[in-house]
Amino acid sequence: MATPCEVLLELDDAGEARAVAESVARSAWRVEDRFSRYRTDNIVQAINTSAGKPVIVDDETANLLDFAATLHELSGGLFDITSGVLRRAWVFDGHARLPARDDIEALLPLVGWHKVSWRRPVLTLLPDMQLDFGGIGKEYAVDQAIAAVRRDFPVSCLINFGGDLAISHPRQQGLAWRVGVESATGPTSSAAAMIDLYRGALATSGDTHRFILSDGRRYTHILDPRTGWPVEHAPRSVTVCAATCTDAGMLTTMALLHGSRAAEFLESAGVRHWIQH
Amino acid sequence: MAANDKRIGAALAAATCTLLGNGTPSPAQAADDVNSWDFETALLYYGESDSRVRDISLSALAKRLFEDEKHLDLSLSVDTLTGASPSGAIATGGAQTFTSPSGREVYSTPANEIPLDDTFLDTRVAVSARWTQPFARLYSGSAGASFSTEYDYTHIGADLALSRDFNRRNTTMSAAVAYSQDDIDPVGGAPQALSQMLDVGDLTNRRGAQSKDVMDVLIGMTQVIDRTTLLRINYSFSDSSGYLTDPYKFVSVVDPISGDTLTRSPPSGTQGPGGVYRFESRPDSRTKHGLFLEAKHAFGSKVLDVSYRYMTDDWEIDSQTLDARLRWPLGGVGYLEPHLRYYSQTAADFYRVSLADGEPLPRFASADSRLGDFDAITVGVKFGREMRHGAEWSARIELYRQSADVPDALLIGNQFGRERSLDLNAIIAQISYRFGL
Numbered sequence: 001m002a003t004p005c006e007v008l009l010e011l012d013d014a015g016e017a018r019a020v021a022e023s024v025a026r027s028a029w030r031v032e033d034r035f036s037r038y039r040t041d042n043i044v045q046a047i048n049t050s051a052g053k054p055v056i057v058d059d060e061t062a063n064l065l066d067f068a069a070t071l072h073e074l075s076g077g078l079f080d081i082t083s084g085v086l087r088r089a090w091v092f093d094g095h096a097r098l099p100a101r102d103d104i105e106a107l108l109p110l111v112g113w114h115k116v117s118w119r120r121p122v123l124t125l126l127p128d129m130q131l132d133f134g135g136i137g138k139e140y141a142v143d144q145a146i147a148a149v150r151r152d153f154p155v156s157c158l159i160n161f162g163g164d165l166a167i168s169h170p171r172q173q174g175l176a177w178r179v180g181v182e183s184a185t186g187p188t189s190s191a192a193a194m195i196d197l198y199r200g201a202l203a204t205s206g207d208t209h210r211f212i213l214s215d216g217r218r219y220t221h222i223l224d225p226r227t228g229w230p231v232e233h234a235p236r237s238v239t240v241c242a243a244t245c246t247d248a249g250m251l252t253t254m255a256l257l258h259g260s261r262a263a264e265f266l267e268s269a270g271v272r273h274w275i276q277h
Numbered sequence: 278m279a280a281n282d283k284r285i286g287a288a289l290a291a292a293t294c295t296l297l298g299n300g301t302p303s304p305a306q307a308a309d310d311v312n313s314w315d316f317e318t319a320l321l322y323y324g325e326s327d328s329r330v331r332d333i334s335l336s337a338l339a340k341r342l343f344e345d346e347k348h349l350d351l352s353l354s355v356d357t358l359t360g361a362s363p364s365g366a367i368a369t370g371g372a373q374t375f376t377s378p379s380g381r382e383v384y385s386t387p388a389n390e391i392p393l394d395d396t397f398l399d400t401r402v403a404v405s406a407r408w409t410q411p412f413a414r415l416y417s418g419s420a421g422a423s424f425s426t427e428y429d430y431t432h433i434g435a436d437l438a439l440s441r442d443f444n445r446r447n448t449t450m451s452a453a454v455a456y457s458q459d460d461i462d463p464v465g466g467a468p469q470a471l472s473q474m475l476d477v478g479d480l481t482n483r484r485g486a487q488s489k490d491v492m493d494v495l496i497g498m499t500q501v502i503d504r505t506t507l508l509r510i511n512y513s514f515s516d517s518s519g520y521l522t523d524p525y526k527f528v529s530v531v532d533p534i535s536g537d538t539l540t541r542s543p544p545s546g547t548q549g550p551g552g553v554y555r556f557e558s559r560p561d562s563r564t565k566h567g568l569f570l571e572a573k574h575a576f577g578s579k580v581l582d583v584s585y586r587y588m589t590d591d592w593e594i595d596s597q598t599l600d601a602r603l604r605w606p607l608g609g610v611g612y613l614e615p616h617l618r619y620y621s622q623t624a625a626d627f628y629r630v631s632l633a634d635g636e637p638l639p640r641f642a643s644a645d646s647r648l649g650d651f652d653a654i655t656v657g658v659k660f661g662r663e664m665r666h667g668a669e670w671s672a673r674i675e676l677y678r679q680s681a682d683v684p685d686a687l688l689i690g691n692q693f694g695r696e697r698s699l700d701l702n703a704i705i706a707q708i709s710y711r712f713g714l
Binding site: 063064066067070071074075140143144147175193194242243244246247250251254264265267268269270271 | 342
């Protein structure tokens with residue numbers, strides 16, 4: 001997942017702590033192994049090398065594809081798991097290299113969920129199209145891990161995969177887990193907000209670390225799949241609190257995709273959120 | 278658009294449910310700490326035995342945390358003080374009559390009892406504000422201001438503090454300086470030091486309003502010893518100058534053999550004191566040095582806090598305070614905190630029980646028992662309970678017992694047989710409620 005993953009536990013027993021940590025690690029590795037696009041031995045690899053031929057997928061993959069389809073529809077086409085190919089043109093490492101217009105034009109025919117044929121359990125892509133679960137995978141992994149902990153261990157635990165986190169139970173004595181949201185603009189040791197989390201999950205999305213600076217303009221790494229270019233006027237960072245990490249993560253992504261309307265979107269969605277510009 | 282977004286939010290939540298197969302999860306619950314207020318309100322009752330001083334006070338503290346660990350602390354308190362306290366005069370074989378502080382009337386006290394002055398009733402309002410913020414990575418500073426006012430007294434003060442962390446934040450060194458200016462405008466005007474108490478309506482010995490200023494410096498160090506232990510040490514220096522006398526207190530003038538208070542009669546047609554009394558006089562400067570040591574240690578979930586303070590000043594008052602508190606978490610969300618404090622003080626060098634007639638007047642003299650030798654013990658317990666969303670109720674009750682020790686050397690003649698000093702017993706009860714918005 002390419003981010004630091006940590007588990008915070010509130011208990012006294014070292015043996016039990018190790019058991020919980022191992023359970024979380026197992027859940028994380030399982031999701032990583034199954035859905036990472038970098039592996040050469042999983043269903044994603046099979047899909048991405050299918051060269052236009054139909055692929056039959058298992059239940060879990062089918063669930064994720066159904067979810068991706070729903071997100072595509074709810075976001076009016078902005079959320080699209082086929083947009084990963086645009087990565088070939090965009091390198092978001094803080095430098096000033098904007099891609100050439102032609103490079104983007106060349107990739108656009110390979111982008112578009114509406115071009116995919118998905119009739120559970122059969123998936124057919126156009127040749128050279130690629131699927132990328134990166135936008136859903138991390139939050140999904142957090143939720144899977146926390147569900148396993150909740151089921152197997154009566155302990156209050158906070159799972160944090162690179163800023164996408166969830167808790168299993170409230171802490172002892174009804175206390176909250178205290179979470180700091182990193183300031184998008186200030187020094188790295190400062191917090192833009194300190195949140196007391198009693199139940200649920202938090203997810204954060206933004207361009208604090210991945211962006212391009214060119215001619216004084218900041219280009220976020222959230223790309224609009226319809227144009228191939230970054231979403232305009234997206235906030236620097238969005239944090240959402242929701243019942244599950246997947247829900248929170250998708251809301252942050254949707255918010256960023258709404259660009260200047262991010263705040264409005266989250267207000268009417270009725271979720272607690274923190275936005276930094 | 279907005280209605281659409283709401284629908285999206287709900288549809289998304291439903292889609293997530295389907296994906297995770299969890300059924301409906303409980304809604305999330307989070308509270309935002311930064312940019313919100315934290316309040317603590319408290320009601321306190323202080324009552325001394327034998328109808329002496331009674332104080333009821335209401336206080337409110339507000340704290341607001343900003344980003345980057347900056348915070349603002351505000352406080353407001355209102356106190357109402359009633360009751361009687363010793364005026365400095367000694368008990369004598371007959372009833373005694375005194376002119377009141379305002380000079381407009383007299384009051385009397387029974388024979389063989391230490392006279393109490395019950396003519397004061399006062400309300401005090403105090404406010405303060407403090408801003409704290411970090412500077413650079415390891416430094417933190419704060420600036421504060423305070424103001425209080427009551428019928429005859431006004432205080433204004435300001436302070437600055439700076440601290441720096443060392444040793445991976447295991448050590449903190451701090452320095453603070455405070456300055457305050459107090460104005461006192463006693464009822465009737467401050468009496469001339471050691472002047473005699475006059476008849477009703479005679480204010481010729483009064484001098485009007487007075488003031489004093491106080492400078493305090495504190496240098497300290499806090500050291501984390503290990504995961505469960507913390508030590509703190511402070512040195513403090515305080516310098517007061519100006520009017521440091523209590524304008525309402527006086528000393529009885531007595532016969533040098535019998536030790537009985539000299540009597541007098543006011544001129545016919547006027548009311549006035551039935552004895553000879555002189556208003557007290559204290560030096561116009563006072564320098565104090567203090568050393569404070571504190572240790573906190575966690576025994577499992579219980580925390581013990583023990584501290585010792587030694588103070589000495591150029592009035593010859595030396596004091597020691599030993600204080601111990603144990604915070605004892607109770608099962609769920611409550612705690613019990615028993616408290617024990619021992620205080621002991623030696624008398625000021627100008628403290629005396631009475632002035633002997635015929636002897637030259639000393640430069641300074643006070644019979645205020647608060648400047649004498651005494652020991653005090655406080656025993657108390659506090660109970661607290663945390664509620665939902667971080668609110669907390671707490672209640673505490675403390676019993677205070679002070680016993681003075683008037684040395685024989687200060688007594689003359691019949692004074693040996695009479696009540697030398699008043700032991701003080703007091704109850705302190707407080708309820709507080711802490712909550713956030």
